[in-house]
Amino acid sequence: MRTDRGLTDLAATLADGAAVDWAALEAELGTDAERAIFRQLRVIADIAELHRSLPDEGPDELSLAATPPAPNEPELHPPPPPDRVVDPDEPDLGMWGPYRLLRSLGPGTLGRVVRATDHLHRDVVIRFLPDQSPPEVAVAFLATGQALAKVRHPNAVEVYGAEQHGDQTGLVMEYVDGRSLDQVVVSQGTFSAREAALVGWELCRAVAALHREGLAHGLLSPDNIVREAGGRLVLMDVWPRGVPLEALDLQPATLPFLAPEVAAGAPPSQRSDIYSLGVVLYYLVSGAYPVRAVSLADLAARYERAERIPLADLRPDLPDDFIRIVERACDPDADRRYSSIAAVKEALSRTLGWDTWTRKQPVLPPPGQAPVVETSPPPATPLPPPPAPVVPWGLIAIAAGAVVVGGIVAWSMLPRDLAWRGHSTSLATSGTRAGGDGRTVAPRDDVRLAIGSAAGADPSLTPLVIAQLAQDLSSSPPFRVIAPVAVEAMLGQPVAAIMHAVDADVYVEVAASRQDAGFEAQLNIVRAGGPTRAVRQSMTANTPVREFTASLTQLVVAELAAPEGERPSLRTALPLDNPEAMQAYTLGTSRLGRGGRKEVEEAAESFRRATEVAPDFVLAYAKWAEALLSLYRHNALRADEALPLAQNVISKALSLDDRSAEAYAALGDLYAERHNAEQAERHFTRSLALNPSGEYARIRYAMLLAGRGRVDEAVEQVSQAQKLNQRSSLLRGYLGATLHYAKRFDEAARTYETLLRLDSQYSAAYIGLCKAYTELRRTADALQACQAVGAQHAAEDPFVLSQLVKIHHDAGKSREAQQALARLRAMYDTRPTGDGAFWIALAYVSLGDATRALEWLDRAIDANSSRLAYARVDSRLDPLRRDPRFLARMARIDGHASSVVGAQVAQDNNR
Template identity: 30%
Template sequence: MIGRSLGHFEITAALGAGGMGEVYRATDTKLGREVALKVLPADLAADAGRLARFRREAQTLASLDHPGIVTIHSVEEADGLHFLTMQLVAGRTLTELLAAGALPVPEIRRIGSEVAAALAAAHGKGVIHRDLKPANIMVTPDGRVKVLDFGLARREQATTDATADLTMDMTTREGVVLGTLPYMSPEQVRGETADARSDIFSLGSVLYEMAGGRRPFRGTSALELGSAITRDAPEPLSSVRGDLPVELERIIDRCLAKDPADRFPDMTEVAQALRGDPGFLESASSFPAATGRTPGSRRFLLVAIVAVAVVVAAVGLRTLSDGSGGTGDGGIRSLAVLALDNYSGDPAQDYFAEGMTDGLTAYLARISRLRVISRGSAMQFRGADRPPTPEIARILDVDAVVEGSVVRDGDRVRITAQLIDARADRSLWGESFERSSQDVLALQDELAAAIARAILVQLTPDERSRLQEADAIDPEAYDAYLKGRYFFNRPSDENLQKAIARFEEALAISPGFVPALSGLSDAVLWAGYNEGFLTATEARPRARDAAERAIALDPGSAEAWTSLATFRAWYEYDYAGAEEAYHRAIALNPSYSYARDQFAMALAFQGRFAEANAESRIAIGLDPLNPQVHIDASVGLALSGEIAAATDLVRQAEDLDPTYFFPHWSYGWIAIQDGRPADAIPHFERAKTMGASAFVSAWLAYAFGAVGDAEALAAEREDLAALSLRGQVTAFDQALVALGRGENAQALSFLEQAHATDSQWLGWLKSDRVFAPVRSDARFEALLAKVNLAD
């Protein structure tokens, strides 16, 4: 076949053979691209019924749009041969990777969760794999995972090795054995109908092999192997591998349950569990109910009321270790680091105490067996008037809290901390740590490790290594970095400028300081989104360079992977690349709420609303008192038509910070999604009075146009120009104004210009209601394709 042409496909190399036939590398001469070409065996092609079924199934698989699934381009026929054309994927199969033995825990989580996410997408379209095995999982050179061979017809073939991959006829009829024997589910072995839970069992077998370096079930014959699958429990992984986290072993055991009803209910939950999500909620679309506002109440009490509503209505976001808010065995599996008090006697050192709190939170969040509340929520409770510790713990839904103080005296830093059991309101441990300023990172490591020992959490070797590898840092560089974080956590345009300046100051002193690089990327990207003092085009290379440098210097930094992922999603519209990077970040730090929050936004832009809402719920559970997390979570709900739930989340955000303009913009935007532009106007006007960015005026102008108020639209257009950077209205904002005027052709021209000028707003194109008038236009469809949002 090498050198032969089938239609406009020139075969250039053989890639392998499978139950469906020979696989070749080929060149598509029409499109000028390399493809994989699978030629079907003659007996299958000669059976009209099976060929028709094969074509129908191929069409279903071709409709799957997921970065973890190999794309089927077409079903072809030429010279009497029937064949598939597919995406050509470079890389190594999981079988090849496992030849060297078991994989590191982070890789098990990452690869397993990406496979589960791909299967969840297939199951959502009614497609069951039925033959999942390491040979059907490809890992590309850049680490992305692709699942091959989804449920297509197989021909029966003999084998002389009973424990080798025994491939049998792939049908769905009860009474016929399906799949590859070592990875079959018990129901497959018995010839019963296989559903999506059968794929969960097969994934469990693959996970077991990744963790243990061998298959879970063995036998000297096919009969003996089949009997082991249906009757025997595999050897406990804890006896095979001592460093395996308990919760990961439990995940694998649950996947391998003999009874399908005892396995995870769906692949989405498997993916969440493997990523280390702190817990799961009952449904993909329910969010915490909002509470009413209480005029005149003190802010921490208002925060407490809202947070209790979040915790109660969200069903708690329980830990993986035992599935309940308490630990059941008296252990501590969740905690919050409260704001460390500044005892330096100098209010100007508040930023340093806050930075120490942030650093300790980040270090503890790396421990996979702990759920650690994000700093934004924990920092709400500070000073002498904060609620009692048990009340704080109940609001944040944690077992324990860490509190203490920081003293900075010249070149010395001393942190005094204590760990408090929130249920008993008693101190479990307390200690002071003192180091020189240049060893402050090591001090944070030492403190985090001491807390882990105090709560009897066993660190994995990877975690222990991470907590021991802190380098010395120039005190001035670290000081500048802490100031940058301080300003970034309050992201007005003025503070973003200050944050960028401080991060750059830190990097001028210590060019390889990864946290400062990640912080710089995040701050520049945010500034480019607002375009208040940097245009999107000016921000783009700076954000990308900082993120890529951070990854190159420290591939184990969750913050760096999140920065890169967010850049890919918002600037490059590379959602597949962003998803891979978000998964890496979450595997490194399951408690990093910013990664969850931004991942949810990227999923919502793609129309993957159930997944987006699930990630948003986790982000809220990790950072329940952060108004921006609630606002971001409302996006997926509103775009999917769940207006009441979206509005409830925005109301909670407003309750959390009544001075923040963004909730009022969100109220207006949600009203537009609900077809009520008149209701949007007062909300946008209120946001403008609260120091909103210029983009709010563009949305207000659109709303005036939508209700036919041309005079108000014109006035707002002038206001927009006055508020915009250097008096230049962005192309995206001009597109909104044109849509308000009903000038659709002009709006399309502005949207195309927005793409050319690096706008970060084009992720909204796929589902936002404002684009309905141009959605069927060929120019709009072409633009959707450019930003990877075409159906």
């Protein structure tokens, strides 16, 4: 095994499914690199052997979906719809938004489950919230869906999003074609200890991915674990965070997998997931349960009487170490279980024999000398280089990937030597500070503050408190508040790792709860490189929620010693005591962040509904205006429909709070759409002065700057916003747009490609790719991206047709270019709009017909096309730049803007 040939032969043997003498091979290993590759190959071999041992049978339809494309190979166009066999006796379930409902898959733990197809002809499953669910259950359902959508793991079901159409709310997730482990055990019989350990090892990885997002699965059972036809194990059906036990429709087969504390009424936790996993392993090898019950009350009573069947009584033939792992994992006493799912995975690795070649051997002292006990790891010393065999790079890719991941995790755990304003207790800036490497670092004018929930915090109240704290602290100039959604992904990790990952100077860990006497909260305020301060606050039951959250904000500000003139305004409040308004607002915010036309339409309706049930909800009015302006840019509303309505909504918001940063951001956006750059910039900067953390103000300001040719400033604005929300698909999309206007087409394309790898459902990225690939003359890629845009819009899009004219013309296909132009003209005749005229003007530019291009540009100016905002930097107009007629049109755009907005300027100045 000391040559690359030996490793290559081993890989070929594994591919053929032949037996391998692992013990003999291990004895031949000569280098650390070989050992690392050997370990990974053995893991793969064991898992492959497991899947070969579970024969495929006719798959039953279950409530999940086909494997999505690999994350680093996003589909740029949807595959054709597969042939379907439709039962003629099956009733037509109709449509739900863009989804065609195919058939019911039965009841789930919370609402019915339906198989469907989406607008990309992709099989999905929709889990519907019951119609009569209380508002707090609906809020928890949506919040869990949003958290699950961030989980990216091959063994965890992929959730595409939470949506609301009509009066129904549902989670949309992948459809998995396979059989549950319960069906496998019933049809095939129980597993060996090794097979069960391999299944448990894979499940640990999926559960760990959920725990990293702050979620407990809560419903781990063989019914909720599916083996896909291709062999992948998929974990499904999560307990919605914050939903009480009595609200769930638990099947009798699920009861034995509930931990004792959950059966007694406690919410599911990481420790209860470990219990459930232990019972899953118990069931796989025995076909039975440690505690069997016919009802929840019966289960709780049996736990109380300590009734339990040891696994060794049912399967005395099993290895002792496997039995010990199972019994410890499902110990009735939570404190005696494994401390984490990672500890279970490590124990399973040992029983599988995967650590024998990496376990350190004891270092024996010389005779007569006492052994040395190390109290801390010794410093690493470089080893002399081993003999240098030619290692095949293909075989070390797996091991290298593990090293990279491990390195990233280790780096995130390193403490940062970040001074707190020169180690002062005040937020005032003075002098310089020393970097971790001794360099002098210039002082920062802001304090980056992150907020997250503590372990065990009340999931129904704490997220709402965090949202209001973020809103309040954002209105204080010293603070740059990192978006809570960017922090949620890392909850459960050490605070130092979270702070390093989001580059925070301060971390506020929140645990809020409702008590009989009222509200209670503990805040742990952690400074980078400094001490942790714990502060508590409690208030009586008759205290308004807003008063409670305002007091928490004041505690944070007092602890951080913000100057008196830079205190939060505390004027814009969330209606935390109105679950219906908060549910609509949360759903609207989620949909708006997706960026697609359909999602923005749903967001606008959600914000409108929020203002209906909470007429003083300032933020909902501001977000409603934001959605209306976005619909105008999507061509879903005409200028004479969207702009006056947005202006009225903004006026309402400012009448309720004349210092609402969000309302001024929308006002700046409104002026930008009316091509009044001076007033737009004025209101964007005013918004950012009131709320330096404002994402919407910063990205729309960036687009204004890009349209004025100040592209470097635009890229900087988006970069600043990204620092506060590194997980935002919307911000990545805007970064790609600003790079495109800066004519950095390669960078723009890479940005969109990365975005689609991270979020394959973000439709606006395909638009950006279509434009970038067209400029780069990557014809085939541009066509695929444009086709994806058309498929996602479920119709011929005028943007796509305009791009196709250029793509085909540049490729020398004049006939196809003329056909696309004819369809574009026909679409305009059906529904003439300013943007439609702009797209036709671009098509004529691509064909080299400047006269007709300018004629259509005139129509776009007369109709106030939203696309004119970028006419100065749009590369597609470059062939006209030196034409005096085009310069005259640019002057017309400025003059037209002045005449349209004069009255609005006077009105605004009087405000």
